[in-house]
């Protein structure tokens with residue numbers, strides 16, 4: 761019993777860190793233009809396969825269109841969704857782009873490694889924040 765309580769207490773900081781928003785930047789200030797590139801490139805984010813943004817092809821429809829997302833969500837909320845959207849919606853059909861462990865719904869080749877690095881996440885967040 762005591763041991764279980766200690767385990768639960770040890771896990772608390774992690775739980776507190778999870779949630780709707782990730783306030784702390786993960787790398788240097790994001791560059792929206794670079795982020796746009798990561799957003800469309802197949803070998804990087806390839807977000808366009810699932811999301812539509814006006815003027816971009818392809819315009820996927822697995823996820824919601826992201827026009828106006830920079831007005832709907834704060835930078836910290838955008839960061840959380842790109843890093844690991846399952847912290848917001850546990851059953852979201854979108855891969856966690858910066859979570860090393862427990863990845864599911866991604867091709868086996870991606871298992872155990874992050875899909876984007878921290879700077880790419882910040883760049884994408886800067887791009888999304890500009891979609892107003």
Ligand code: HEC
Nearest residue numbers: 805806807810822823824841842849852853854855857884
């Ligand atoms: C496999 C398809 C898929 C890919 C690839 C994908 N997403 Fe998503 N995304 C989704 C789905 C589905 C949702 C909606 C989740 C929900 O609300 O249940 C979503 C939600 C979002 C949201 C929240 C939108 C809102 O209005 O709440 C953002 C922001 C987002 N995605 C950004 C990205 C970015 C940036 C990338 C690329 C790095 C990306 N997505 C790649 C499927 C995808």
